[in-house]
Each structure stands twice: as structure tokens, then as C-alpha cells.
Amino acid sequence: xxxxxxxxxxxxxxxxxxxxxxxxxxxxxxxxxxxxxxxxxxxxxxxxxxxxxxxxxxxxxxxxxxxxxxxxxxxxxxxxxxxxxxxxxxxxxxxxxxxxxxxxxxxxxxxxxxxxxxxxxxxxxxxxxxxxxxxxxxxxxxxxxxxxxxxxxxxxxxxxxxxxxxxxxxxxxxxxxxxxxxxxxxxxxxxxxxxxxxxxxxxxxxxxxxxxxxxxxxxxxxxxxxxxxxxxxxxxxxxxxxxxxxxxxxxxxxxxxxxxxxxxxxxxxxxxxxxxxxxxxxxxxxxxxxxxxxxxxxxxxxxxxxxxxxxxxxxxxxxxxxxxxxxxxxxxxxxxxxxxxxxxxxxxxxxxxxxxxxxxxxxxxxxxxxxxxxxxxxxxxxxxxxxxxxxxxxxxxxxxxxxxxxxxxxxxxxxxxxxxxxxxxxxxxxxxxxxxxxxxxxxxxxxx
Numbered sequence: 001x002x003x004x005x006x007x008x009x010x011x012x013x014x015x016x017x018x019x020x021x022x023x024x025x026x027x028x029x030x031x032x033x034x035x036x037x038x039x040x041x042x043x044x045x046x047x048x049x050x051x052x053x054x055x056x057x058x059x060x061x062x063x064x065x066x067x068x069x070x071x072x073x074x075x076x077x078x079x080x081x082x083x084x085x086x087x088x089x090x091x092x093x094x095x096x097x098x099x100x101x102x103x104x105x106x107x108x109x110x111x112x113x114x115x116x117x118x119x120x121x122x123x124x125x126x127x128x129x130x131x132x133x134x135x136x137x138x139x140x141x142x143x144x145x146x147x148x149x150x151x152x153x154x155x156x157x158x159x160x161x162x163x164x165x166x167x168x169x170x171x172x173x174x175x176x177x178x179x180x181x182x183x184x185x186x187x188x189x190x191x192x193x194x195x196x197x198x199x200x201x202x203x204x205x206x207x208x209x210x211x212x213x214x215x216x217x218x219x220x221x222x223x224x225x226x227x228x229x230x231x232x233x234x235x236x237x238x239x240x241x242x243x244x245x246x247x248x249x250x251x252x253x254x255x256x257x258x259x260x261x262x263x264x265x266x267x268x269x270x271x272x273x274x275x276x277x278x279x280x281x282x283x284x285x286x287x288x289x290x291x292x293x294x295x296x297x298x299x300x301x302x303x304x305x306x307x308x309x310x311x312x313x314x315x316x317x318x319x320x321x322x323x324x325x326x327x328x329x330x331x332x333x334x335x336x337x338x339x340x341x342x343x344x345x346x347x348x349x350x351x352x353x354x355x356x357x358x359x360x361x362x363x364x365x366x367x368x369x370x371x372x373x374x375x376x377x378x379x380x381x382x383x384x385x386x387x388x389x390x391x392x393x394x395x396x397x398x399x400x401x402x403x404x405x406x407x408x409x410x411x412x413x414x415x416x417x418x419x420x421x422x423x424x425x426x427x428x429x430x431x432x433x434x435x436x437x438x439x440x441x442x443x444x445x446x447x448x
Contacts, residue, residue: 123384
């Protein structure tokens with residue numbers, strides 16, 4: 001087996017398509033899409049690499065928390081304020097999926113990957129899958145998740161499901177994975193799939209690398225890539241927006257039309273890509289640390305979001321405590337804003353709804369155009385078929401021009417919805433010079 005290169009020195013420098021063969025940067029290295037297909041993981045630079053833009057985005061993030069109706073007098077800048085329990089610290093309240101800020105940032109991140117031409121669309125449709133924010137405080141320690149694959153149970157044969165996140169911090173973040181393992185299981189979709197056998201674990205362990213995601217950069221990886229969550233204590237507040245995409249020939253969204261419509265109309269907590277419910281607190285708290293739940297819940301949420309639970313067995317049988325109103329004690333997902341009787345965020349417009357379903361055309365807010373949506377068009381199936389046919393017909397297949405998303409600015413078309421809560425700040429020369437070619441590998445820092 002050939003040795004695997006260290007993937008922490010990743011270049012995402014854009015190049016002119018006329019200057020070099022398809023899939024190759026000006027320096028001869030593979031471009032981001034080809035590296036993603038080969039290695040199963042890639043890191044790209046986004047507009048958030050600009051420190052002013054990142055600062056403005058974090059301010060918008062904290063402001064959306066202050067405006068979330070389910071919270072009780074939220075103080076997100078307080079280093080002790082914690083919107084969910086558990087060391088992983090994934091936000092799981094309804095507004096963290098449906099607020100104006102979140103929806104517009106979601107659009108901007110889709111625009112970033114389309115402009116970077118990093119996703120292997122290959123004539124297929126793209127669906128932006130719901131995912132959550134990470135709000136991890138200093139001292140939080142996620143529970144270790146041994147090596148696994150996050151396969152989407154509801155994906156169909158031929159679907160490509162990718163995950164990742166954008167780093168909203170001013171410090172590097174890390175991803176622990178085994179590159180080039182995403183093609184080893186074919187098209188299976190088993191949900192959260194642990195690597196259980198000792199021989200497989202030893203085989204994959206030798207392949208693991210720690211990928212560095214600098215501030216404002218985005219990591220993208222195939223969900224079938226073997227990866228892990230390390231139980232390492234957070235040295236500071238950590239913020240990230242988790243991201244997910246589904247590339248498909250299907251027309252229905254990953255979890256079906258009915259459920260997706262319910263999530264957006266009632267502003268509910270959606271499922272994770274793997275099909276798991278999105279919990280507001282870990283199961284372990286209900287059995288071992290239930291005394292911690294009431295002080296946190298009554299400080300965090302409005303009274304309409306709370307209920308009581310009476311322990312039915314054991315030494316503490318008959319004890320009643322307060323906790324969030326959830327769909328069940330098993331799944332532990334918060335209810336919708338509609339079910340709580342709280343004000344909904346503005347209704348989803350047609351462009352936001354299209355983004356959550358397989359499409360080949362979009363109107364998106366971008367960091368460069370925060371007040372007027374920009375039209376993006378993915379390569380067509382016919383265009384991709386022509387590209388593949390051209391590769392077969394010419395003596396230098398890499399000279400065939402790979403179709404990429406096109407971008408247009410239709411005059412007078414903005415799609416409505418008002419301006420976003422995130423504005424792009426002017427770029428600085430120092431940030432423009434950092435294209436991700438420095439040594440991003442650090443064994444001593446925290447990883448996930």
C-alpha cells in the first residue's frame with residue numbers, strides 16, 4: 001500500500017482555468033476538488049479568514065442567541081454560559097437552526113463551496129443538509145468517540161454525503177481522521193458506524209492524521225471517511241458551524257418532503273445527517289448527573305420550555321426535578337418554537353426552501369453581496385456527460401475543461417428576505433497572502 005502524504009499542508013489557491021490542466025493548481029498540485037476525491041478530506045479558505053469578517057460574524061452569532069425566544073436572559077459572552085449540556089457542546093435549541101442569522105450564514109457557506117468548486121457535483125443536484133453550531137466553553141471535554149463513519153441511513157445508492165465545519169475562532173481547530181478510507185465500504189449507509197474489530201482498528205490507526213483547520217477555513221470530508229472525536233479539554237471558547245451536503249440524483253430531500261416541511265414551518269430541531277436526533281443533553285445526565293440539569297435548565301430557558309420529571313426507580317425514586325420539555329427521554333430533542341408557543345422567526349422564503357432540497361440552481365446571499373442574492377448554476381448532467389466523453393476522445397484527458405458552477409448577478413433580482421446579519425469586511429493583504437500552504441500540523445493542540 002502506498003504511503004499517505006501528510007494532509008496538513010493543503011493549498012486552496014484558486015487558479016485560472018485557462019492556465020493549467022483541469023484539476024491542477026498553477027504550482028502543479030491537485031486542486032481542492034481532486035484532493036477531496038482522492039483523500040476524502042480537504043481544507044479550503046473562506047471569506048471568514050479575514051479577521052474583521054470573522055469578528056463581525058461572531059458578533060452576529062452572539063446577537064442571534066440574544067434574540068432567540070427560547071432563552072431566558074441569555075449572556076453568550078459570559079464564559080460560563082452554556083446552551084446545551086455535555087462536553088461535545090452541540091447547540092440543539094430550535095433558533096440555532098432557524099434564526100435569520102443562521103439561515104443567511106448557511107447560504108453564504110454554500111456560496112463559498114460553489115465558488116471554490118470543491119464539491120464533486122458531476123452533473124448531479126446539491127442539497128444543503130441541516131447541521132448545528134458547536135458552542136464549547138473552556139474546560140469542556142467531549143466524550144471520546146472511537147473511530148467510526150457517519151453514514152446517512154436515509155441516503156440512496158449513488159448519493160454522496162459530505163460533512164465538515166467552518167472555524168469561527170481566532171485559533172486553529174483540528175480534525176482526526178484516516179485519509180483515503182472513504183472508498184473502502186462502497187455505497188453502504190448504516191448511520192453511525194463504529195469500527196469495532198481490533199484488526200480493523202489497528203489497520204486504520206496507522207493511517208490517522210491530525211488535520212489543521214486555520215481560523216476562517218472550512219474542512220470538508222466524505223461521511224464514509226474513518227474519523228474520531230478525541231476527549232481533549234478545550235483550552236478556550238470554541239465556536240464552529242457544522243456543515244453538511246448531499247449530492248444526489250434524487251428530487252426529495254434526505255429526510256423526505258413531509259419532515260423537512262415540518263421542520264421549517266414549525267421551526268423544529270432537525271435530525272443529524274446520520275439520522276440521529278439532535279439532543280439538548282446527553283443520556284448520561286439523566287442517569288448519573290440529573291442533579292445538574294435543573295439549575296442549568298431554569299437558568300437557560302423560558303418557563304414554557306420547561307417541565308418536570310419524577311424518577312421512578314432506584315435510590316432516588318420519587319424525586320422530581322425540572323428539565324427542558326423534550327420529544328422523549330430517549331431522544332432528548334427540544335420541541336419546536338410552535339409547540340412551545342413562542343414567536344417564530346420569519347417564514348422561510350422560496351430560496352431558503354430550495355437550498356434544503358436537491359437543486360442545480362440557487363439564489364444565495366454571499367459575503368461579497370450581503371444585501372442582494374447572487375445566482376449560482378451547477379453543471380448540468382449533459383454538460384458533465386460531454387466532459388467525460390471529451391476525456392475519452394482526446395490524447396490528454398486532463399486538458400478537457402471540467403464543468404464548474406457558474407455565477408451570475410441578475411439585474412434587479414434579489415429574492416427578498418432582507419439583508420443578512422453578517423457583512424463582509426474588506427480583505428487585508430496579510431490575510432490574502434495566507435492561502436493554506438504553511439505547516440498546519442500540530443501534535444500538541446486539541447483535535448476532533
